[in-house]
Amino acid sequence: MKVAVLIKQTPDTAELPKVSPEEVRSGDVKATMVINPWDEYAAEEAIQLGDRFGASSVAISLGKEGETDALKHALAMGVNSALLVDVEAAREGDVWAVATALAAAVQHEGDVDVVLTGKMSVDGNSGAVYTGVACKLGWNLLVNVTKIVDIADGVVTAERSFEGGQETVTMPLPVVISVAKEINDPRYPSFMGIRKASRAKIPVLTAQELGLESIPRAVRWENLRKPEARHTEVQIIEGETVEEQAAKLVDALLAEKVI
Amino acid sequence: MSVLVWIEQIDGQAVHSSWEVLGKGRELADSLGSPLVALVVGHGVEAVAEEARGYGPDTVLLADDPALERFRLQPYAAALQEAIRRADASVILASATTNGRTLTGLVACQNQAGLAPDAVDLRIEEGKLVAVRSVYSGNILSDIYFDTDQQFASVRPRSFPAPEAGEAQGAIQPLPVPVDEGQVPEKILEVKPADTSEISLTDARIIVSGGRGVAKDPELGFKLVSELADVLGAAVGASRAAVDAGYIPYKHQVGQTGKTVKPDLYIAAGISGAIQHLAGMGQSKVIVAINKDPDAPIFERANYGIVGDLFQVLPALTKEFKKRLGKEEKE
Ligand SMILES: Cc1cc2nc3c(=O)[nH]c(=O)nc-3n(C[C@H](O)[C@H](O)[C@H](O)COP(=O)(O)OP(=O)(O)OC[C@H]3O[C@@H](n4cnc5c(N)ncnc54)[C@H](O)[C@@H]3O)c2cc1C
Numbered sequence: 247m248k249v250a251v252l253i254k255q256t257p258d259t260a261e262l263p264k265v266s267p268e269e270v271r272s273g274d275v276k277a278t279m280v281i282n283p284w285d286e287y288a289a290e291e292a293i294q295l296g297d298r299f300g301a302s303s304v305a306i307s308l309g310k311e312g313e314t315d316a317l318k319h320a321l322a323m324g325v326n327s328a329l330l331v332d333v334e335a336a337r338e339g340d341v342w343a344v345a346t347a348l349a350a351a352v353q354h355e356g357d358v359d360v361v362l363t364g365k366m367s368v369d370g371n372s373g374a375v376y377t378g379v380a381c382k383l384g385w386n387l388l389v390n391v392t393k394i395v396d397i398a399d400g401v402v403t404a405e406r407s408f409e410g411g412q413e414t415v416t417m418p419l420p421v422v423i424s425v426a427k428e429i430n431d432p433r434y435p436s437f438m439g440i441r442k443a444s445r446a447k448i449p450v451l452t453a454q455e456l457g458l459e460s461i462p463r464a465v466r467w468e469n470l471r472k473p474e475a476r477h478t479e480v481q482i483i484e485g486e487t488v489e490e491q492a493a494k495l496v497d498a499l500l501a502e503k504v505i
Numbered sequence: 506m507s508v509l510v511w512i513e514q515i516d517g518q519a520v521h522s523s524w525e526v527l528g529k530g531r532e533l534a535d536s537l538g539s540p541l542v543a544l545v546v547g548h549g550v551e552a553v554a555e556e557a558r559g560y561g562p563d564t565v566l567l568a569d570d571p572a573l574e575r576f577r578l579q580p581y582a583a584a585l586q587e588a589i590r591r592a593d594a595s596v597i598l599a600s601a602t603t604n605g606r607t608l609t610g611l612v613a614c615q616n617q618a619g620l621a622p623d624a625v626d627l628r629i630e631e632g633k634l635v636a637v638r639s640v641y642s643g644n645i646l647s648d649i650y651f652d653t654d655q656q657f658a659s660v661r662p663r664s665f666p667a668p669e670a671g672e673a674q675g676a677i678q679p680l681p682v683p684v685d686e687g688q689v690p691e692k693i694l695e696v697k698p699a700d701t702s703e704i705s706l707t708d709a710r711i712i713v714s715g716g717r718g719v720a721k722d723p724e725l726g727f728k729l730v731s732e733l734a735d736v737l738g739a740a741v742g743a744s745r746a747a748v749d750a751g752y753i754p755y756k757h758q759v760g761q762t763g764k765t766v767k768p769d770l771y772i773a774a775g776i777s778g779a780i781q782h783l784a785g786m787g788q789s790k791v792i793v794a795i796n797k798d799p800d801a802p803i804f805e806r807a808n809y810g811i812v813g814d815l816f817q818v819l820p821a822l823t824k825e826f827k828k829r830l831g832k833e834e835k836e
């Protein structure tokens with residue numbers, strides 16, 4: 247069995263507020279780049295499927311040349327191999343273009359039974375790329391999976407969660423699975439793992455090799471901007487006693503008509 | 506041409522945020538001069554279709570089949586495809602719940618049409634949908650323009666006001682969707698329904714959240730948070746530090762790697778206001794911070810603050826609200 251895990255390299259969450267619309271527009275974001283936090287859960291699950299079912303794992307990331315830190319993090323955690331996909335036509339924020347390139351990479355890798363992904367990227371925030379990958383591959387899709395119960399006889403049994411609760415379901419392979427945070431506790435890379443990963447040479451798959459020099463696109467992003475700054479001047483509620491403070495705060499909130 | 510809105514139902518109950526989308530759909534349909542169509546999919550869910558009539562659609566399509574009883578992606582996608590054909594829909598909307606996002610995503614992809622996931626605003630320009638998306642975790646906004654004839658969007662809950670239910674309009678039309686159970690790849694073995702007495706964070710008008718500030722007695726701390734929430738009819742939230750420490754389950758986490766919420770009132774008790782927490786609640790209308798450290802960053806985002814010990818402030822607030830909201834007799 248072979249598992250592919252989709253890993254995106256995204257800005258450190260602490261630096262997201264500093265990202266400017268110009269950087270997003272040009273695609274040249276200056277922030278420190280790390281593995282998308284949600285994708286650590288997918289990488290961990292890929293490693294655990296390796297342990298449980300003897301599966302081999304490959305981490306795949308769509309990004310620009312040299313953007314391999316997130317992949318190296320996955321390798322350092324214990325994912326078996328990594329692949330960088332550099333497709334310029336998939337860079338402009340169209341989720342279907344991103345999905346097309348990633349699906350092509352999965353196909354190029356060959357023999358993959360399960361694709362694992364994170365729940366969402368902290369920059370794109372679309373929670374749609376995995377749906378697109380399943381659609382482009384023509385595979386089944388399981389979203390927000392909290393537990394992979396078993397994989398046997400070409401069928402995965404999994405628990406997934408949604409607003410209505412939890413369901414245990416079965417789905418035939420091949421399947422794309424987006425994982426939820428409840429699925430595991432991602433390990434920290436070991437010292438040995440980091441050393442090994444830092445020396446790894448990560449192959450790059452190009453648009454030409456995938457036959458994706460151009461990808462039709464469905465949407466355009468326009469008018470990128472910062473949200474209007476919130477001009478809040480905090481009003482600190484003082485008082486002789488907490489009771490007095492509480493009374494004043496309740497007055498203020500009733501006047502705001504938010505209760 | 507029409508505007509089509511999927512009304513999600515879970516166990517025969519409409520998902521509340523679907524009405525927000527249907528209400529906005531009315532506005533979009535009017536500016537396009539085209540009909541508004543609601544789609545209800547399930548089994549034995551006429552009541553949901555009937556309820557939908559109160560929110561202004563011209564037609565309600567009802568796809569009813571035993572195989573459609575619970576949400577499964579493939580048959581629901583087939584139902585949505587059938588509804589798009591029947592309604593000749595060009596704008597296709599759903600609430601951005603887990604299922605709403607996935608369903609709009611898959612059908613948009615199948616139809617090679619544009620998708621705006623988790624949109625926070627919608628408008629019509631030159632006969633087409635324009636969606637506003639919040640990306641980079643709330644730090645960048647972008648308008649999404651569509652190059653395709655079909656335009657799909659899922660809409661973040663609480664982006665639009667819930668419409669008032671009015672007089673029932675539009676006819677309910679059955680929408681036959683041939684589903685062959687044998688062809689459905691997914692089988693549901695077991696269902697554990699969510700606790701319906703709990704108010705959902707994403708739909709909540711008021712949220713009371715606790716953080717690591719409860720550390721000296723976490724059990725009591727979250728009891729005090731819940732008591733205030735109960736008086737206010739609020740949902741209970743938490744910071745990641747509180748979740749990681751095991752004080753409260755993950756489903757209550759607000760922030761970057763938790764839920765994004767937008768209540769009218771957010772009360773943060775013992776939460777410092779880290780960037781990753783603000784990413785999830787910074788859009789709240791009024792923010793109240795209770796923190797013993799006057800320099801906590803949360804005060805930079807808050808409208809009101811009390812510098813003090815949450816173990817004293819929360820009970821005092823609960824008591825005061827009980828008094829003012831006439832709930833004291835229940836004590
Ligand atoms: C990738 C990533 C994702 C993250 N995602 C999230 C997320 O989704 N949500 C999230 O919340 N965080 C998230 N974080 C963590 C975030 O950076 C903070 O660590 C976390 O929000 C801190 O939680 P806290 O405010 O409860 O704890 P602290 O920062 O420890 O703050 C506790 C506060 O309580 C106050 N306090 C202490 N005792 C009392 C008392 N008795 N009465 C009143 N006040 C008191 C203190 O003054 C302090 O301000 C994420 C971090 C990373 C790196």
Ligand SMILES: Nc1ncnc2c1ncn2[C@@H]1O[C@H](COP(=O)(O)O)[C@@H](O)[C@H]1O
Pocket residue numbers: 252253254255282284285288306307308309344348362363364365366367368370371372373374375376
């Ligand atoms: N450029 C990318 N490279 C690899 N995986 C990606 C990429 N973009 C998105 N993904 C995967 O898709 C998931 C959802 O991302 P998104 O749809 O952008 O929120 C992420 O958690 C990743 O697993």
